[in-house]
Amino acid sequence: MKSKQVWKKSPINLFVTSLAVTDFQFVLTLPFWAVENALDFTWLFGNAMCKIVSYVTAMNMYASVFFLTAMSVARYWSVASALKSKRRRHCCSAKWMSVLIWVVAVVAALPHAVFSTTATVSNEELCLVKFPDKRGDAQFWLGLYHAQKVLLGFVIPLGIISVCYLLLLRFITSKNINTSSAKRRSKVTKSVTIVVLSFFLCWLPNQALTAWGILIKFNLVHFSYEYYTTQSYIFPVSVCLAHSNSCLNPILYCLMRKEFRKALKKLFWKITSPSVTNMRPFTATTKPEQDEQGNPLVHLSPAEPGLVFYPPGAVMYHGRNDLLPNST
Numbered sequence: 001m002k003s004k005q006v007w008k009k010s011p012i013n014l015f016v017t018s019l020a021v022t023d024f025q026f027v028l029t030l031p032f033w034a035v036e037n038a039l040d041f042t043w044l045f046g047n048a049m050c051k052i053v054s055y056v057t058a059m060n061m062y063a064s065v066f067f068l069t070a071m072s073v074a075r076y077w078s079v080a081s082a083l084k085s086k087r088r089r090h091c092c093s094a095k096w097m098s099v100l101i102w103v104v105a106v107v108a109a110l111p112h113a114v115f116s117t118t119a120t121v122s123n124e125e126l127c128l129v130k131f132p133d134k135r136g137d138a139q140f141w142l143g144l145y146h147a148q149k150v151l152l153g154f155v156i157p158l159g160i161i162s163v164c165y166l167l168l169l170r171f172i173t174s175k176n177i178n179t180s181s182a183k184r185r186s187k188v189t190k191s192v193t194i195v196v197l198s199f200f201l202c203w204l205p206n207q208a209l210t211a212w213g214i215l216i217k218f219n220l221v222h223f224s225y226e227y228y229t230t231q232s233y234i235f236p237v238s239v240c241l242a243h244s245n246s247c248l249n250p251i252l253y254c255l256m257r258k259e260f261r262k263a264l265k266k267l268f269w270k271i272t273s274p275s276v277t278n279m280r281p282f283t284a285t286t287k288p289e290q291d292e293q294g295n296p297l298v299h300l301s302p303a304e305p306g307l308v309f310y311p312p313g314a315v316m317y318h319g320r321n322d323l324l325p326n327s328t
Contacts, residue, residue, distance in 0.1 A: 011074040011094035018098050019067040023246040026060040029053050030243055036127065037236050043127035047118045050127035054116035058109035062153055064246070065203075066101040068196050069157040070094075072164040080171050108152060111145050143217030146210050154200075154207045161196055195252050202245035205238040 032053045036043055043050060074094065115129050131141040209230060215221040 010078075011097075012071055012078065014094045014098060015067050015071045015074060018101070019064060019071070019249065022060045022063040022067065023249050025056060026064070026243070026246040029057045029060075030246075033057070033239070033243060037240065040124075041126055041236075042124050043118055044125070045127075050118050051113060051116045054127060054129070055109055055113040058112040058149075059105050060246075062108045063101060063105035064199065065153050065157045066105060067098075068199055069160050070097055070101060072161040072196060076164040076168045076171075079168060108148070139217045143214050146214045146217070150207055150211050150214065154203060158200060165193070195249060198248055198252060199245055202248070203242045205234070206242040209235050209238055 032045060032049065035045075045053070112129060115131055116127065117130050118125050118127055119130055120126075129142065129145065131138045131145075212221070212227060212230070216223050216227060
């Protein structure tokens, strides 16, 4: 019961659960992007779905990196803080932080909801973010939004996470921590580190190519054949690698965190065998009769030749246990 309460109160577990929700929403958009990549970026689903899928993808990208950053901050705080009496307040702070993260992610992705549209390019229907080009500044605004994506969705979180882990490493090496607490904290820290590293390694190629495009849109770098080749052949692979992170996270949760393995095992048994866990012998009485000393009485045969217990494939009557005949 105590572990269950700790599970509910842990800020990291709250952030992990929220991250799982973002991953699930993100995975729902993958079939659309898979079809688009298979058809060489041709969009078949109309303008409305272009806006919806593009917005949901961007929103969950921001939410994922924000929750990963929050997990790193919470990990450092839980290890460095010795004020156990403030755990409830920390949990409440984590709840409000989760709400704030969702609000910021929703706002940050609004350009996709407003400016995502279908457009015909070289006789092909594409889904893209298209800013108004009233004074020839559409490329500038697109570059500005991509800069926001790289900074807010990659560079700034990377800086915060790096600082948190450097401070965490410094704290662990400078403080005397008992063996059991050190092992437990080391395992949790390792699991969070692997999840965070998997995110940044999966998203790094895509963000690097996006940053290259920003320099071209701001006329800081000339458009080149190398950039065209990279965008044509490597960029689709970087998109697939970035999107695969949302499929990878649930596997990492199950492998790295004992609580999630137990919860998954319990859920699996509940789904696959709901009747086995609740099966009881079917008898005329719910409680066996007892003698004067309180010992249960065992009858040699039931009072009636009716069915008393029926496991799959067998019947029991008059002290015998016979297999049912095959249906064939």
